[in-house]
Amino acid sequence: MLCQKCKMKQANVFFKQTINGKTTQLCLCEDCAAESGIGFDFGFGLGKSFMPGLFGSVFEALSDGISSDFLGSQSTFTEKRCPMCGASFVDITHSGKVGCAKCYETFAPELSGTLQGIHGNVKHIGRRPKRIA
Amino acid sequence: MAWYNSPGPENDVVISSRIRFARNLAGYPFTSRLTPQKARDVIVEASAALTGGDKKYKVIDFTQLTPAEARSYVENHSVSPEFIESRLPRALVENEEEGVAVMLCEEDHIRLQVLRPGLALREAYEKACELDDRLSAAADIAWDENLGYLTHCPTNLGTGMRASVMMFLPAMTLNKQIGALASSLSKLGLTMRGLYGEGSEADGFMYQISNQVTLGITEENTIKKLSDVVLQIIARERQLRASMMSDAPDRITDTVMRSVGALRYAHMMSSDEFLKHFAYVRLGISLGIVKDISYEKLGSLLVEVMPATLTLKAGHELGPTERDLARAKYIRETI
Numbered sequence: 001m002l003c004q005k006c007k008m009k010q011a012n013v014f015f016k017q018t019i020n021g022k023t024t025q026l027c028l029c030e031d032c033a034a035e036s037g038i039g040f041d042f043g044f045g046l047g048k049s050f051m052p053g054l055f056g057s058v059f060e061a062l063s064d065g066i067s068s069d070f071l072g073s074q075s076t077f078t079e080k081r082c083p084m085c086g087a088s089f090v091d092i093t094h095s096g097k098v099g100c101a102k103c104y105e106t107f108a109p110e111l112s113g114t115l116q117g118i119h120g121n122v123k124h125i126g127r128r129p130k131r132i133a
Numbered sequence: 134m135a136w137y138n139s140p141g142p143e144n145d146v147v148i149s150s151r152i153r154f155a156r157n158l159a160g161y162p163f164t165s166r167l168t169p170q171k172a173r174d175v176i177v178e179a180s181a182a183l184t185g186g187d188k189k190y191k192v193i194d195f196t197q198l199t200p201a202e203a204r205s206y207v208e209n210h211s212v213s214p215e216f217i218e219s220r221l222p223r224a225l226v227e228n229e230e231e232g233v234a235v236m237l238c239e240e241d242h243i244r245l246q247v248l249r250p251g252l253a254l255r256e257a258y259e260k261a262c263e264l265d266d267r268l269s270a271a272a273d274i275a276w277d278e279n280l281g282y283l284t285h286c287p288t289n290l291g292t293g294m295r296a297s298v299m300m301f302l303p304a305m306t307l308n309k310q311i312g313a314l315a316s317s318l319s320k321l322g323l324t325m326r327g328l329y330g331e332g333s334e335a336d337g338f339m340y341q342i343s344n345q346v347t348l349g350i351t352e353e354n355t356i357k358k359l360s361d362v363v364l365q366i367i368a369r370e371r372q373l374r375a376s377m378m379s380d381a382p383d384r385i386t387d388t389v390m391r392s393v394g395a396l397r398y399a400h401m402m403s404s405d406e407f408l409k410h411f412a413y414v415r416l417g418i419s420l421g422i423v424k425d426i427s428y429e430k431l432g433s434l435l436v437e438v439m440p441a442t443l444t445l446k447a448g449h450e451l452g453p454t455e456r457d458l459a460r461a462k463y464i465r466e467t468i
Contacts, residue, residue, distance in 0.1 A: 129273075
């Protein structure tokens with residue numbers, strides 16, 4: 001299904017919120033989820049905690065009566081995990097380290113600001129392996 | 134002959150140079166997510182790719198060492214303290230003659246290090262590249278066109294290289310110029326730390342200066358930048374030593390010779406006290422005050438009288454007093 005916010009990309013980040021018995025669900029693409037501040041800031045072990053106020057306001061802005069049984073069997077919290085090592089972005093922010101090489105691709109939108117903060121807006125210009133897979 | 138007991142360029146100010154590459158095998162999680170079996174697989178694959186079966190490289194299984202044996206490798210700067218504290222399978226591939234010490238399953242799968250005496254960054258770099266090329270020709274290394282070498286910690290992305298120089302700066306320390314130096318280095322993307330603590334006579338006036346930037350710069354430029362700065366620091370340190378000798382030759386000679394006396398005759402000596410006397414005697418050699426002790430002989434003490442290395446020599450655990458006695462005895466017999 002399409003992301004509720006941009007309505008262009010496929011949604012692959014799903015959230016469910018239940019307050020006072022009322023359940024609302026949110027389906028976003030990775031970029032909109034990251035832009036909306038849904039998730040953690042990468043802080044090398046000093047990561048900011050989840051910001052429920054912001055999360056709530058995103059819900060208010062986007063929620064338009066989507067049925068709570070919309071996702072059918074998707075009734076539990078689903079967060080993105082690296083398909084290679086299983087790390088979540090929470091794991092990465094908690095430890096300050098990524099789980100594997102694939103994490104850099106899996107969490108590219110979430111990591112981009114942090115990598116830019118560490119290294120600036122540059123790319124690699126040094127040595128390369130003799131054999132590139 | 135190792136970095137601490139061999140002659141090297143600019144020996145009076147530069148003790149050693151080190152190049153370290155961080156590399157990871159593609160297809161495995163990074164170290165903190167390895168199971169013990171996967172760690173063993175990484176060790177087998179990486180050590181085979183690095184050595185090509187060449188018997189001049191020893192592969193040391195760190196899970197089989199006693200605590201004192203493991204600690205002695207920290208004391209001679211072959212491995213990090215974190216490496217010996219890990220509970221994962223891990224190994225060291227080494228060749229002391231070439232200054233090669235490659236940690237397998239430290240923070241990254243492969244921490245390839247080459248240490249050389251004196252200011253020898255280029256030589257260390259060339260040896261590190263030789264090993265790195267052999268490794269990456271035989272094994273798939275985690276790498277990306279934009280991010281370079283992919284590392285466990287994002288701060289090492291890009292070249293994955295840490296180039297460092299261990300410097301001996303007694304004159305700059307005694308003239309209170311270290312703070313200003315550290316601040317200038319930081320503006321140049323370099324970092325400086327006291328070797329054993331914050332930098333004082335108790336640390337032997339020794340400091341490690343390294344690059345911080347790893348992405349968006351070539352390895353060659355990193356080394357050139359570091360070398361250029363180190364050469365300026367060498368010039369400044371020598372100038373200050375000459376001024377000190379010109380202003381107060383008797384006072385400096387007295388301080389140096391008291392330290393020579395302590396090393397030659399003390400009955401007991403703690404590590405802290407040793408480092409202080411080591412520093413003044415080393416200064417004395419560079420100023421021509423001490424003529425019968427070489428940098429190499431003095432340098433050998435830097436490793437040989439460290440606690441774990443003394444324990445290994447004794448063949449049994451030593452209490453603090455026994456260590457201080459053993460240290461003083463070894464120094465008297467060497468100096």
